[in-house]
Amino acid sequence: MFVRIATAAAIVAMSTAVIARDYVSIAGSSTVFPFATIVAEKVGQNPKFKTPVVESGGSSVGKKGVCDGVGTEFIDIGNASSRMKVKELDYCDKNGVKLTEIKVGHDGIVLANSKKAPQMKISLSDLGKALTAKVPNPNTNGSVGGMIDNPFKKWSDINPLYPDSEIRVYGPPTTSGTRASFAEIVNEKAFCGKNARVKAMGIKAKSCRAMRTDGAYIEAGEQDNLIVQKLQEDQSAFGIFGFSYLDQNSDTLQGTELSGITPTFDAIAAGKYKASRALYFYVKHQHMGVVPGIAEYMNEWTKHWNEDQILTDTGMIPMPKAERIEMAKRMKDLPVLTAANLK
Amino acid sequence: MTDTPKGALSPKEAAKYVAGSIAARNRSESWFQFWGRSAIALALAFLILLFVGILSQGIPGMFQHYVILEVELHKDRLDPQGNMSEDSLYAGDAGGLVNEAIMRALDDPQGRKQKRAARSIMSSGSALRLNHFLKDNLDLIGQTVTVKFAVDDDIDSFLRGFITRETPDADRRINNAVIAFVDKLSADGRISYEFSDYLFTGSASRNAEIAGIKGALVGSIWTLLVCILIAFPLGVGTAIYLEEIAPKNRFTEIIEININNLAAVPSVVFGIMGLAIFIVFFGLPRSIPLVGGIVLALMTLPTIIISSRAAIRAVPPSIRDAALGVGASRMQTIFHHVIPLAMPGILTGTIIGMAQALGETAPLLMIGMVAFIVDVPSGMLEPATALPVQIFMWADFAERMFIQKTSAAIIVLLAFLITMNAGAIILRKKLERRW
Numbered sequence: 219m220f221v222r223i224a225t226a227a228a229i230v231a232m233s234t235a236v237i238a239r240d241y242v243s244i245a246g247s248s249t250v251f252p253f254a255t256i257v258a259e260k261v262g263q264n265p266k267f268k269t270p271v272v273e274s275g276g277s278s279v280g281k282k283g284v285c286d287g288v289g290t291e292f293i294d295i296g297n298a299s300s301r302m303k304v305k306e307l308d309y310c311d312k313n314g315v316k317l318t319e320i321k322v323g324h325d326g327i328v329l330a331n332s333k334k335a336p337q338m339k340i341s342l343s344d345l346g347k348a349l350t351a352k353v354p355n356p357n358t359n360g361s362v363g364g365m366i367d368n369p370f371k372k373w374s375d376i377n378p379l380y381p382d383s384e385i386r387v388y389g390p391p392t393t394s395g396t397r398a399s400f401a402e403i404v405n406e407k408a409f410c411g412k413n414a415r416v417k418a419m420g421i422k423a424k425s426c427r428a429m430r431t432d433g434a435y436i437e438a439g440e441q442d443n444l445i446v447q448k449l450q451e452d453q454s455a456f457g458i459f460g461f462s463y464l465d466q467n468s469d470t471l472q473g474t475e476l477s478g479i480t481p482t483f484d485a486i487a488a489g490k491y492k493a494s495r496a497l498y499f500y501v502k503h504q505h506m507g508v509v510p511g512i513a514e515y516m517n518e519w520t521k522h523w524n525e526d527q528i529l530t531d532t533g534m535i536p537m538p539k540a541e542r543i544e545m546a547k548r549m550k551d552l553p554v555l556t557a558a559n560l561k
Numbered sequence: 562m563t564d565t566p567k568g569a570l571s572p573k574e575a576a577k578y579v580a581g582s583i584a585a586r587n588r589s590e591s592w593f594q595f596w597g598r599s600a601i602a603l604a605l606a607f608l609i610l611l612f613v614g615i616l617s618q619g620i621p622g623m624f625q626h627y628v629i630l631e632v633e634l635h636k637d638r639l640d641p642q643g644n645m646s647e648d649s650l651y652a653g654d655a656g657g658l659v660n661e662a663i664m665r666a667l668d669d670p671q672g673r674k675q676k677r678a679a680r681s682i683m684s685s686g687s688a689l690r691l692n693h694f695l696k697d698n699l700d701l702i703g704q705t706v707t708v709k710f711a712v713d714d715d716i717d718s719f720l721r722g723f724i725t726r727e728t729p730d731a732d733r734r735i736n737n738a739v740i741a742f743v744d745k746l747s748a749d750g751r752i753s754y755e756f757s758d759y760l761f762t763g764s765a766s767r768n769a770e771i772a773g774i775k776g777a778l779v780g781s782i783w784t785l786l787v788c789i790l791i792a793f794p795l796g797v798g799t800a801i802y803l804e805e806i807a808p809k810n811r812f813t814e815i816i817e818i819n820i821n822n823l824a825a826v827p828s829v830v831f832g833i834m835g836l837a838i839f840i841v842f843f844g845l846p847r848s849i850p851l852v853g854g855i856v857l858a859l860m861t862l863p864t865i866i867i868s869s870r871a872a873i874r875a876v877p878p879s880i881r882d883a884a885l886g887v888g889a890s891r892m893q894t895i896f897h898h899v900i901p902l903a904m905p906g907i908l909t910g911t912i913i914g915m916a917q918a919l920g921e922t923a924p925l926l927m928i929g930m931v932a933f934i935v936d937v938p939s940g941m942l943e944p945a946t947a948l949p950v951q952i953f954m955w956a957d958f959a960e961r962m963f964i965q966k967t968s969a970a971i972i973v974l975l976a977f978l979i980t981m982n983a984g985a986i987i988l989r990k991k992l993e994r995r996w
Contacts, residue, residue, distance in 0.1 A: 239846045241936075241944060243929070252959065255933040256767045262935045263689065265647035269935035271848050271944045274954075275926075291844045441957050466959040469728045528685070532767075533959070 239290040242270035242511045246280015246297030247395045248440045249325055249460045250497050253534050254297055257518045267511040276440060277395030281500065284317065285310035288504040294512055296500045299325065299395030299460075300402075304557045316503040317555045320545055322519055324535040326461035326486040326494045327400050329387070329474040335453040336381070339475040342492060344376050346409025348385050349435055351428040354415040365421065368430050388438040388445045389429070389458035399495035400458055401427040408477075408492070446471065461486060461494075462533025486535045487525075494535065503552060516549040619972040622965030625757040625770060626717045627709040628682065628746055630662040632691060634702050639695055650695070656688035659710065666751060667742050678738035682746070684711040686759075686771035709753065714769035714962035716743055720752065723961060760969060765935050765951065769962035772955070774970050776937045780850060780930075780945030781919060781977075787854020787941055788861065788918050793911055795858070796865030800907075803866075804873045805895050824863035831860045832927030840928060847929030848944040856924045861914035868910025872903040905989040912985035916978050922949045948974045 242261075244254055251274045262269025273279075277298040284296030285306065302319065310317060329345065331338065340348075347353060352365040373380035390397045410416045410426035429435045438445045438457075445457040450470050461481060464473050473481035476493055485491040506512055522529045525536050537545070570578065635658060642649035660680060664670065667679050684690075687710045694708050695701075711717075715734045718724050720743070730737050746752050763773025799820075807813045835856035839845045845852050876899050884894040900907075925931055931950045938945035946954075952974065955967040 243847055243944075245929075245932075248957075251933070252767065258933065259767055259935055263651065265651050271929070271932045271934050273848075273929055273932040274957075289844065290846060291840050293847070443957050443959065446959075463959050466734070466961065468734070469724065469732045 241268040243293045244295040245273035245293045247277040247299040248274045249299040250297035276393030287313045294505040300398045317500045318552045319555045328464045328481045330471045331456045332453045342408035342477045346404045350405040350426045383454045385434040386455045391437045465533040619968030622969030626712045629709045629751045632662045633705045650692045655691040659687040684770045711770040769960045777948045777951035781947040783850035784853040788857040791858035792861045800869030829923040832924030836927045850941040850945045857918040864914035869907045872906025876902045905992040909985045
C-alpha cells in the first residue's frame with residue numbers, strides 16, 4: 219500500500235515537471251550523422267531556432283527510435299543509411315506513428331587499404347565469397363554439395379590473381395546501415411544471387427547476408443576513424459566504411475577497385491560504382507508544428523545538398539536534380555509512408 | 562646409534578641450518594623487492610607514455626592558425642535593420658565582407674576556380690566572428706579594421722605539415738591553387754599561429770577550426786551539480802543510518818550486501834534504467850543534465866555510502882561514549898561529534914565519486930547525452946553533453962584537425978580531474994584531526 223501511494227505521489231510530482239521540448243531531436247545512422255550535424259549547425263545559426271540535437275548510434279536506432287511513439291520524449295527524426303523495411307514500418311503503425319521518408323543523397327561503401335600496399339582489384343561477387351559466413355562447398359565431385367563455413371583464409375585462395383595475404387577486413391557492427399547495405403549489395407545480390415550452385419541448392423540469397431565470424435571480418439564498432447587508423451598501421455588489412463572517410467584520408471588510403479570501378483566521387487554520383495546506398499531521414503508527422511524548427515531543418519538540407527556545396531565537400535554524393543526537386547516537394551506535402559511504398 | 566632421530570636437531574645443527582638458509586631467505590626478499598620495483602617502474606613508464614602522448618598531441622591542439630585581414634565594417638550591409646539585433650546581424654552580409662577582404666588580400670583572383678580556392682582558405686565561422694567583433698567594437702563601425710580569422714581546418718593541417726606538398730595534387734585535400742594563395746598570405750605576414758580562442762569559448766561544431774569545449778564543460782558542470790545535490794545528502798544519510806542507528810539484523814545485512822553489489826554494477830545499466838524510468842515513464846526530455854545527473858547520482862551513491870560508512874566507523878567509540886556520558890542525545894552525538902570527525906573521509910569519498918561521474922559516458926549514451934549539441938546549456942533542463950562525450954565524438958569525426966582537438970580536450974578533462982582530486986587531498990589535510 220505504502221509503495222503504491224509513494225509511486226502515485228512521485229508520478230504526480232514528476233508529471234508536473236514535464237517540459238515541452240523546443241529543439242528538434244534527431245538520432246540514427248552514423249553515416250548520416252556527419253551530414254545531419256552540419257545541417258543542424260546551420261539551422262542553429264538562425265537566432266530564431268535552437269540548434270537541433272543529433273545523436274548517432276546506427277540506422278536501426280534511428281528507425282526504431284522514431285517509431286517508438288508519439289510525444290516529445292521521443293525523437294522527431296530518424297536517420298538511416300538503409301531503407302525502412304515493412305517489418306520496421308509495422309512497428310511504427312503499432313505505435314501510431316506516421317512518417318514521411320526523405321532521401322537526402324547517396325554514399326559509397328568503400329573497401330580500402332593503406333596506400334603503402336598495392337591497390338586491390340576484385341569483383342563484387344568474389345568479395346562476397348571472401349566475406350559471407352557460408353559458401354557452397356568447393357570440394358564436391360560433381361554433386362550439388364552443401365553449404366559450409368567459409369574456408370578461405372587468403373585472398374589468393376579465391377583467385378590466384380588476388381594478393382597472397384590473409385583476408386582481414388575491419389567493418390561496422392550489426393546495428394550499422396553501412397553493414398546492412400554491404401551485406402545486401404555484395405553478399406546477397408552479387409555473390410549468392412548470381413551463384414548457380416546456391417540456386418541449385420534452393421537456398422534463398424537473403425540467407426547469405428551474414429558476415430563471417432571466424433576473424434576474417436572484424437567488427438570495429440561505429441567508429442569509422444578507428445578503422446582508418448588501423449589501416450594506416452596495418453598494411454595488409456582492409457576496411458569497410460563510408461566514402462566520406464576515404465575522401466578525408468585520400469593521401470594515406472586508397473579505395474579497392476570493385477568490378478572494374480574505383481570509388482571516386484564522380485563514379486558514385488554517376489551510379490557506375492555499385493556499392494552505394496541512399497541516405498534517408500524519416501520525419502514524424504505528429505511532431506510537425508509541436509516541436510519548432512522541424513520544417514526549417516528539412517528546408518536547410520535543400521540549401522546544402524547540391525553539387526559543390528558543403529555536404530558534398532564532406533563526402534556526401536548528391537542526388538540527381540530531378541530527385542532533389544521531388545524530395546523538396548515531399549518536405550512540403552509530407553506524404554505518409556505506407557508499406558506499399560517500400561515494395 | 563650414531564643417527565639422530567628424524568626432525569630433532571641439536572642446537573648446533575639448527576644454528577648451522579639457519580645460517581645456511583640466510584642467503585636463500587635474503588635472496589627471496591631481494592627478489593620480492595625487485596618485482597615490486599619493476600611493477601612500479603612499469604606503471605610509471607605507462608603513465609609517462611600516456612602523458613607524453615597526450616601532451617605532444619594536445620598542446621599543439623590548443624593553438625591554431627589565423628589569417629589577418631582588413632575588413633570594412635559597412636554598417637548597412639552588416640546590420641540591415643539598423644538595430645544590432647541577432648536577427649538583423651543574421652540577415653546581414655558579414656560573409657560577403659569577409660569574402661571581399663580575402664579577395665583583396667590575394668590581389669583579386671579571377672575566374673571561378675581561383676575564387677573558390679581563395680574562399681576555401683577561410684573558416685566557415687568567419688561571418689559569425691565578424692559579427693561578434695562588431696558587437697564588441699560598436700565605435701569602429703564604418704571604418705576599415707584589422708581582424709584575425711581562423712583558417713579552414715584543411716589549411717591548418719597543411720600549415721602544420723600534416724598535408725604535404727609532395728603528395729600528388731589529386732590525392733590532397735587542398736589543391737595547388739590554394740597552396741599558392743596560402744604561400745602568398747604567409748609571405749605577406751598575414752598568417753599567425755597562436756593560442757586558440759575557440760577552444761574555451763566555442764561550442765561543438767562540425768568545423769574543427771571553430772570547435773570548442775565550452776558547451777561540454779558547462780554541461781558537465783550542470784550534470785555534476787545535479788549529481789552532487791542528490792548523491793551527497795542521500796549517500797551520507799544512508800551511511801549514518803546504517804552505521805549509527807539501524808539495528809544489526811538480517812534485513813540490514815541484506816541491504817549492506819546489495820549496496821556493495823550496486824557498486825559493482827556496470828555503469829551502462831544505470832543508463833538503461835534512467836531511460837526506462839525518467840524518460841519513458843516520467844516523460845522527461847532526452848539529453849538534459851537533470852536526467853544525466855540523477856543517473857550519475859545513482860551510480861555514485863554506493864561509492865559515497867561505502868566510504869562514508871568507513872569514515873564513520875573509524876571514529877573511536879570513546880568519542881560517542883563521552884558525548885552520551887555528558888548527556889548528549891543520540892542525534893547530538895552524531896551531528897556534533899561523529900560527523901565532524903568523519904567529514905574528511907566522507908568528502909574524500911564524495912569527490913572520488915564525483916570524479917568517477919565526470920569521466921562517465923556509457924550511462925549518458927542511453928539518455929541521449931551522447932549527441933551533437935551546439936547551444937551552450939543555460940540550465941539543467943536544456944540539452945547538454947559532457948566533456949568525455951565531447952572527446953568521444955571528436956575522436957570519431959573524419960576531419961583530421963579533430964585529432965589534436967581531442968587531445969586538447971583530454972588535457973582539459975585531466976586538469977579538471979586533478980583539480981578535484983587535489984581538492985579532496987587539501988580538504989582531508991585541513992579537516993583531519995588526530996586523537
